Amino acid sequence: MTEKPYHDIPGTILFDAEQSRLGYHLNMFCMSLMKAENREAFKADERAYLDRFPMSEAQKQSVLDRDWNGMLALGGNIYFTSKIAATDGLSFQQIAAIMSGVSQPEYAEMMLKGGRSIDGNRSKKESR
Amino acid sequence: MTEKPYHDIPGTILFDAEQSRLGYHLNMFCMSLMKAENREAFKADERAYLDRFPMSEAQKQSVLDRDWNGMLALGGNIYFTSKIAATDGLSFQQIAAIMSGVSQPEYAEMMLKGGRSIDGNRSKKESR
């Protein structure tokens, strides 16, 4: 992985060329969930449906585990992975809570209070 | 029709915005002929197949008549209309001959002799 200036931003994976190449088939699997018949097929047998796509085993497992941060690390983009959430009946806020490691009420409370503060969240160097 | 400088070029219809808007469905019909099953359906009943597309009656008739210049005037683009020619088993040179009003041997002979001369073919004003 070539080091980029944005790798210094904590808790954030920019969807750049490297991630896009890594996650192409994972994201195209997610895109397929835009069609109702594909959502049904996925729900009926997740593993079998995933095997239709040339994804890595780790990518498939991250989907089966609903490991939302794992998917991003393996090249998923949030606008694509959120289609799995929609299939599961989860809102954007629910998966945001999971990705940031808190309960949904805690996350909603944080947002009502003005959101996650930028202080301490700008830079990995800064927060060390 | 807004007058454009290229309208002065004789025997030539530039595929500009105006032509593209006019010929959208005609060209999309032509594009459908890229698929073998559509070519079969078209050959089986040309009129019925054309009626699947929201084309003008004049456009449909120009296709039925294989009026290659007429199709261009009605918004067809040569790379699209040539797909009808391919369906008919005609080469690019065969329809070029028809569009320029000569027999195919005459056209081929002209090309072997260096092609159509630019002299007298630059401008409608010039050739008047």
Add this chain to the structure above:
Amino acid sequence: MARITAGVATSHVPAIGAALDNGRSGEDYWKPLFAGYDFSKKWIAEDKPDVVILVYNDHASAFSLELIPTFAIGCADSFQPADEGWGPRPVPVVEGHPALAWHLAEKLILDEFDMTIVNRMDVDHGLTVPLSLMFGQPQAWPCKVIPLAVNVVQYPPPTGNRCYNLGKAIRRAVESFPEDLKVQVWGTGGMSHQLQGPRAGLINRAFDNAFLDRLVDDPVAQSKVPHLDYVREAGSEGIELVMWLIMRGALDDKVKVAHRFYHVPASNTAVGHLILENGAA
């Protein structure tokens, strides 16, 4: 001659659309947000545009990773609201303005912007939520809309400078259209938000308000801000703000702020809104 009369900027959070569509806009959570658009609805009713050039981004609805245009201009007669996984939003079909859209496409390409011309495209919340915020829930949208989709999902989006200059080129193109039309340019997306990873929920009020200030008063300086600053300060999805620079570029150097609104939160996002009018100088 067509002319650009005003610019509108607004966030386009999908949850806002869902709140409206599900009749929840009167709830305590949503009231203050919709109140911020009360002025705007009156303002736009008083001087209704004929056409809105609506700058937005697609969110993996019309475009997947198969093909990612940097700038796509919608030249079709109409655009259907996209099915984003829960059925299309129950909003009117979006009527285009093909004559002006094609004129823009032609002029912009000759002006050396490498546009992608699109004749068939569904439009997602990025385009329809701003229409709902400005026009409410009519049976038909009261004006024509030219969708201008900007890639901000796949890094890198176009630079701020490129966006600002595209706005300037849009203005030149609009002003060379012979028909007498009142045209608005809208920039949508933002403000600070991050939807992904452990930093999800990031909001940066100070950054957002400084952005609003500078967009109005010193857009050239704002156009030089690199992507890294947006992502770091305003979150990975805060980069959508570059689209506001297209709107700003289409206006006079000096503008009048008719309305300004800022609210936190709408779901995961800080909401910002500006109405800018030409003719201040």
Add this chain to the structure above:
Amino acid sequence: MARITAGVATSHVPAIGAALDNGRSGEDYWKPLFAGYDFSKKWIAEDKPDVVILVYNDHASAFSLELIPTFAIGCADSFQPADEGWGPRPVPVVEGHPALAWHLAEKLILDEFDMTIVNRMDVDHGLTVPLSLMFGQPQAWPCKVIPLAVNVVQYPPPTGNRCYNLGKAIRRAVESFPEDLKVQVWGTGGMSHQLQGPRAGLINRAFDNAFLDRLVDDPVAQSKVPHLDYVREAGSEGIELVMWLIMRGALDDKVKVAHRFYHVPASNTAVGHLILENGAA
């Protein structure tokens, strides 16, 4: 560091591909044409490129009127020969170079070229005929290929100036790629030809040869020539020649002409071919 070693320009007439594929290249009609590429096959075998950035246009094969990108860069692992209505050409699959292609896409967008990134695309005769002319009929193409598709079907294509500057930007982007790669840029299409209407069959030897001269010696002047001149003088499809300026822009200001060839006709078209090498100054 990657570097651009040479540029190749050639027409990409579909009938040439058909002649080769159908074993007719030895016929009297075709012999003089293929003879013009004898030098080229030897030349490229002697200093084989690792990657060719192949500038071409799609002819209503991959792109219809639904979506028309001005500049589309192919970032996929591979590209299938398109079925243009008679089945795909019997030529090898085109292997891409995704790492360099994505690098180019990123650098070009940040350099303010509004590229469309394409991850799935079939490639038509515009791309495969030049490969056949330069490499003959191998089991596999001997190098990687990055397709760069330029719209020249829907008026307006990008300006000559824009194309020339894109070439310069491609060079900067290639030279910032860390891997040691020999890269060629090919510009294809042209020369004078018109496929449509009563003027079909137009050939303009004088224009073509003046273009070849100027492309070598004074590309800046050639880059200022408006579309109208190409269409008027070189035929409605002669406008494809603007793509040669992308290749030229990627080379040194002064180049060495390793090979030049001109032949009339190939079916409806005048065929031109240049091999230009860097390092002349």
